[in-house]
Amino acid sequence: MKIQKLFQRTRFGIFLLFGVIVLCTSALCIYTVDTQLTAEYETNSQNIAKSVADASVDILLNRNLATLQSMIDQFVEIQGIRYIYITSENGEYLAHTFVPGIPEEILASDHASTEPVERSIPGLGDFLEVGSPILAGVAGTVHVGMDQDEVALKIQRAIGQQVILICIFLVVGVLASIWLVNLAAKPLAELLAYAVNIAGNKETGNGTEDLLGRDDEVGDLARLFRHISGRSPDSGATGAPPENAR
Amino acid sequence: MRRGLAGLLAVSFAGKKGFETIFGGANMASAQETETGFAGATDDEIVLGMSAAFSGPSRGLGSELYRGAMAYFNHVNDNGGVAGRKITLKLYDDGYQPDPCVRNTMKLMLEDNVFLLFGYVGTPTVTRVLPLLKKFQDEQVYLFFPFTGAQPQREPPYGDFAFNLRASYRQETAGLVNNFLAAGKRKIGVFYQADAYGRSGWAGVRAALDRHGERLAGEATYRRGQRFTGSMREQVEILKSNSPDAVICIGSYAACAAFARDAVDRDLRVPIANLSFVGSENMLQLLSDLGEDVETYSRYLVNSQVVPSYEDTSIPAVREYRELMERYDPSVPEELVQESYSPFPQSFVSLEGFLDAKLMTEILRRLGGSPDREGLEEAVFSVDNYDLGIGERVSFGPDRRQGLQTVYYTVVQEGRFVTLEDWQGWLS
Structure with missing residues (x-):
């Protein structure tokens, strides 16, 4: 997803x-x-x-x-x-x-x-x-x-050389930002998939442990979802509520 | 310091074309390996340095000047040389371009260590070399008989470093203007090369007109290096718009022939005068090669010359010239030939080279058995009322650094240039 x-x-x-x-x-x-x-x-x-x-x-x-x-x-x-x-x-x-x-x-x-x-x-x-x-x-x-x-x-030649350099920076900057955004979007997509599975009472899949083991906000949310859903810790999570939720 | 510069030059010039011509000489040793200790002179030879146009559209000028000079030097060397020394020419091609000419001159002065410079061709080249002569004035390297009538080598600040044989452009243009005005041709236009040569002639025409209270009727220019195949229609139209009675051209033979061709083709049918530098035979050859009746284009030409007609065998020097040209028929060393060139058996330019060489030999003789540069100027100044064999006598002095003053005028008759005696009759 x-x-x-x-x-x-x-x-x-x-x-x-x-x-x-x-x-x-x-x-x-x-x-x-x-x-x-x-x-x-x-x-x-x-x-x-x-x-x-x-x-x-x-x-x-x-x-x-x-x-x-x-x-x-x-x-x-x-x-x-x-x-x-x-x-x-x-x-x-x-x-x-x-x-x-x-x-x-x-x-x-x-x-x-x-x-x-x-x-x-x-x-x-x-x-x-x-x-x-x-x-x-x-x-x-x-x-x-x-x-x-x-x-x-x-x-024009001198200006062209400068503008080319600036354009190269633009392209590199945009590609880097897309990569960074994608980096942030990937765990969110996994969290969403996990939440959907929990809501549908389905199997949460192989990557659930990694998701629940994360020490960032995505991990906290995953653990919160798990806690709310009342799933046992041995089904792939600690079962403890996230720190922010206590 | 000087050796260092010479060494540097030797590296810089590696691969450039240069050729040493020995006239019957057996000693090929460099002038630097002098036994007598005099720069440019050994016990066996005296080396003269020459940079001229042997390539490009003006190659005919360098080639003809060289041929004429060689005919006389060959004769001298075959008869024992000057005080037992052969006269040797160290040649370089500059293509009638200033920068190569400057480089050649530095090489001749600093590396080849020639005794003197001789027979340079052209104003834009010579005007750039003159400051070099001044820079190295302590070495006393003089420039003898350049093939140019421009003023810079006749006046301060560089006049002391050159000796001229031929009449000046100022004299040639003044003569043309005076004759045109006397014949009622008052509106005179100028077609000239856009460089120092053209400007020198332009200034001469302007000054001559000014003395009569007249002004230039119009002017048009072309770039140096123009070939005969190039168009001169724009220049013709510019001058035609001023309706001149006559046009004086200050250019090289290829450009001036192209101008004469386009002028006739575009109905600018007025007398077209050319200066001696044009190389009359080369110009006429180009016009003849057009395939039309040669008179179509040549009937309007009147060329000033600084030597008498080589057809006039009543002149002793002309007889000698014709005989030696026939005997030796000199040719430019193959190493310097880049484009084919068919020399003329006789020409005004080669006759000038011949007379240059004749006077040069006389000056070298006057130096005696121990030629050194310090005595050169004195030897030149000792030339007083000397008979070169053309009727006009030659004299030099501290205030007289030009040997000849006479200007001759020629027109084309039966496909060759002949002396013009009657301007009125010709113009009518």
């Missing part, structure tokens, strides 16, 4: 509790990882823009644009950085990494702005662009475009 109804709500409650924990933890994890990684990539981009700007001063003053191009070509190899362009103080594009040409969206933008700006360039993707002035802006501005799709992919 199985105990179904008694633990149905317990099981449901456990699922619900674990579910809520997983959802809350995942949401917090997604928010934290997304915020922190996005901020980190943005900071990196700004640092790169500043590094290029600082390194560009002498090169620009020497009008050595080939060296300037060589430098930004190396920076653009950094993961997440998709484009770099350098404008003069007059807005002329002195060096850039665009192929096959400078996109219209860039040409139409404010060349001196250093504020982070989100750009969507058809055919290229979505970008977060940061800027840094060269010689306080009097020698031009460096702009660095961070590939948001690539960054989003990396963030």
Whole structure:
């Protein structure tokens, strides 16, 4: 005989509790990882823009644009950085990494702005662009475009790894709780079967001694049932009333 | 410390392709096992280090430059060498890519211990090597006659570590712009490689236009390593939208040939100029291989050159070049050949390599019987009004680190590049 109804709500409650924990933890994890990684990539981009700007001063003053191009070509190899362009103080594009040409969206933008700006360039993707002035802006501005799709992919990957770990905990937790509930339900089922047999005046079976010998509440109840039914101790029980019933 | 680094490099470079070419030489000993104590020179040989493109879409440039240089060095070695020493080239392939070129250079300097660096190919490669030369400036390893007209090796802070023979891109682009403007072609667009080489040429065109109060009519770029089979339609459309009167290309032969092909196919039928680096014969070969009448695509081409036409046998150095190329017909060592390449009997690039080698030999001769790096700069500066055999005389000095200044212009006639004398007539 199985105990179904008694633990149905317990099981449901456990699922619900674990579910809520997983959802809350995942949401917090997604928010934290997304915020922190996005901020980190943005900071990196700004640092790169500043590094290029600082390194560009002498090169620009020497009008050595080939060296300037060589430098930004190396920076653009950094993961997440998709484009770099350098404008003069007059807005002329002195060096850039665009192929096959400078996109219209860039040409139409404010060349001196250093504020982070989100750009969507058809055919290229979505970008977060940061800027840094060269010689306080009097020698031009460096702009660095961070590939948001690539960054989003990396963030999703990081979040995915965390959520997978949380889900593993959920599954293990639920399986463990089911096992524990079943552990509690088994003696209760035996007690129920014993009580039904006593009530029906039937043979109580082989496991009765184990049941009556238990030193927990199930054992107490079994002995109580036996005492109430007036069965002799030699029929598989002590015959003494349970301690709680005395 | 240096030996330690060299040892580390030896491990790092194990398995990389390198090949030592001895021109008639019998001594295969490493330059480090020097008997005279001079770095890169023994009693029997002087070792020069060369990193160039022998693979990839620009392999024709390294191969032709090497062939031209070899033709002259072979001749020198067959006639006793320089003060009894054979001239040896230690070769590495960089595929026209900066990082391999830097690694090759470190190996040449620190492990192979070459006497000097010679005949490097390309701006993106050379611009990355220059800081290395500065870093090891106490060793006095100079870069001689790189196959690039970019400014970084002609100006501070790296100009002191290189000697150039050819005219600069600035001179080539200025000449093209001046001739176009003189012929009434005022709207000039630029198609260029998205790297230091392209930027160098772009800057030259921009500066030349600026002197005439003009601005670039438009620009389009491509990535280094582009093959002829790739499409340049986007670039053509970008430039076409600006309705240029002429386009100046700063690129390698595969990309520039692809651009010329797509420009004609998409009705951008304007003069298309290319710089000397393009490798004119390689470019023309690709266009000829299209199967159409070669003139369909080549009639719009005008290429600037930094050496005279190899067809002009009235020039003494050209006669000598043709004779030695025919006699030796040098080929790239098999160890460096990854993709098939059919060399040209003569080409502008191999003629430049030949002239580089000729001047290099003269400088080594001026070093005397005890060649050492310390005397190298003085030997170069002693070259004053030297007759290389092409009409223009060569001089070097502390403030003059480029030997030649002349730019030549060529157009295609009957399937080959010939000197352009009359711009107006050609453009009309």
